[in-house]
Amino acid sequence: xxxxxxxxxxxxRAVAAVMDDLDRFASAREIHDALRDRGESVGLSTVYRNxxxxxxxxxxxxxxxxxxEVLYRRCITDNHHHHLVCRExxxxxxxxxxxxxxxxxxxxxxxxxxxxxHTLELFGTCDQCG
Amino acid sequence: xxxxxxxxxxxxRAVAAVMDDLDRFASAREIHDALRDRGESVGLSTVYRNxxxxxxxxxxxxxxxxxxEVLYRRCITDNHHHHLVCRExxxxxxxxxxxxxxxxxxxxxxxxxxxxxHTLELFGTCDQCG
DNA sequence: ATCGTTGCAAATGTTTTGCATGTCA
DNA sequence: TGACATGCAAAACATTTGCAACGAT
Numbered sequence: 001x002x003x004x005x006x007x008x009x010x011x012x013r014a015v016a017a018v019m020d021d022l023d024r025f026a027s028a029r030e031i032h033d034a035l036r037d038r039g040e041s042v043g044l045s046t047v048y049r050n051x052x053x054x055x056x057x058x059x060x061x062x063x064x065x066x067x068x069e070v071l072y073r074r075c076i077t078d079n080h081h082h083h084l085v086c087r088e089x090x091x092x093x094x095x096x097x098x099x100x101x102x103x104x105x106x107x108x109x110x111x112x113x114x115x116x117x118h119t120l121e122l123f124g125t126c127d128q129c130g
Numbered sequence: 131x132x133x134x135x136x137x138x139x140x141x142x143r144a145v146a147a148v149m150d151d152l153d154r155f156a157s158a159r160e161i162h163d164a165l166r167d168r169g170e171s172v173g174l175s176t177v178y179r180n181x182x183x184x185x186x187x188x189x190x191x192x193x194x195x196x197x198x199e200v201l202y203r204r205c206i207t208d209n210h211h212h213h214l215v216c217r218e219x220x221x222x223x224x225x226x227x228x229x230x231x232x233x234x235x236x237x238x239x240x241x242x243x244x245x246x247x248h249t250l251e252l253f254g255t256c257d258q259c260g
Numbered sequence: 261a262t263c264g265t266t267g268c269a270a271a272t273g274t275t276t277t278g279c280a281t282g283t284c285a
Numbered sequence: 286t287g288a289c290a291t292g293c294a295a296a297a298c299a300t301t302t303g304c305a306a307c308g309a310t
Contacts, residue, residue: 004289005284007284007285009283009284009290009291011291027274028274029274042292043293044292045275045276045291045292048275049290064198067274068194068198068200068299068300070274084243086243093241095237095241097233099229099233100233103229103233104252107214108254111214112257113214113216113252113254113257114254114257114260115254115255116252116253118250118252118253119251121248122234122247123248123249124243125245126241126242126243130244134264135264135309136264137264137265137310139264139265142265157299158300172266172267173266174267175267175268175300175302176267178299178300178301179265197298197299198274198298199299200300
């Protein structure tokens with residue numbers, strides 16, 4: 001179990017910088033495009049590799065849209081949370097749900113299921129888009 | 131708005147029959163394999179087309195697993211519901227969640243979101259696998 | 261005889277990987 | 286220098302689509 005050093009490359013910094021400025025979930029391709037628009041040339045596979053690394057380090061959240069694409073966004077909160085996403089503009093709010101978590105445990109228990117886990121995403125139209 | 135007739139083909143019957151016997155979510159490839167095992171030769175694209183048709187007719191539920199594959203299963207209930215899936219054996223229970231639905235509406239309202247929608251899947255280990 | 265359906269092969273689109281080359285520490 | 290990182294092309298996947306042949310009505 002030796003730690004693998006992580007090197008600070010131009011590409012890694014560029015991806016992190018884009019993620020910092022992103023207030024909504026975006027696909028790898030969108031992030032790749034954003035990099036190009038900033039004049040930062042980064043290979044698409046490098047974008048994927050860096051996003052994966054950020055996700056492994058719990059620096060970004062991942063979710064899948066209806067088309068099955070993986071979307072990425074820097075997380076604000078470290079704790080377990082869910083996302084309320086505007087279906088128009090993509091604006092995202094992180095929400096905690098103690099009541100939901102309790103409900104999940106209860107439903108599991110009712111059916112004899114243990115070690116419960118869950119995935120939940122909320123969608124709606126925000127007041128600026130409504 | 132004229133209705134398009136739907137023809138009863140051997141392939142369509144075979145796919146429906148497999149879905150009837152399936153008590154867990156399965157991928158298109160698994161369903162294709164199940165058809166082969168039954169001695170029913172059905173092209174993979176036909177499987178996809180028929181599963182899509184069944185989903186459009188709300189005869190089967192669709193969900194995406196972690197790998198991004200779409201899984202299919204005949205629905206028991208017509209109303210809105212969620213799935214509690216055993217991560218070991220795939221056994222699935224359909225659950226209704228009035229409390230959850232209320233929670234969703236409330237969270238949306240708190241942040242000024244309207245026309246709320248949500249996706250939720252529950253995973254756990256069932257008593258037979260625990 | 262229609263016209264929806266099928267099957268195959270080819271296309272699509274996202275994500276991953278092999279490998280030679282580049283570059284941070 | 287040496288190990289990790291990158292870039293490109295190619296591979297790997299699930300899924301969709303074009304099109305000629307098929308078959309239900």
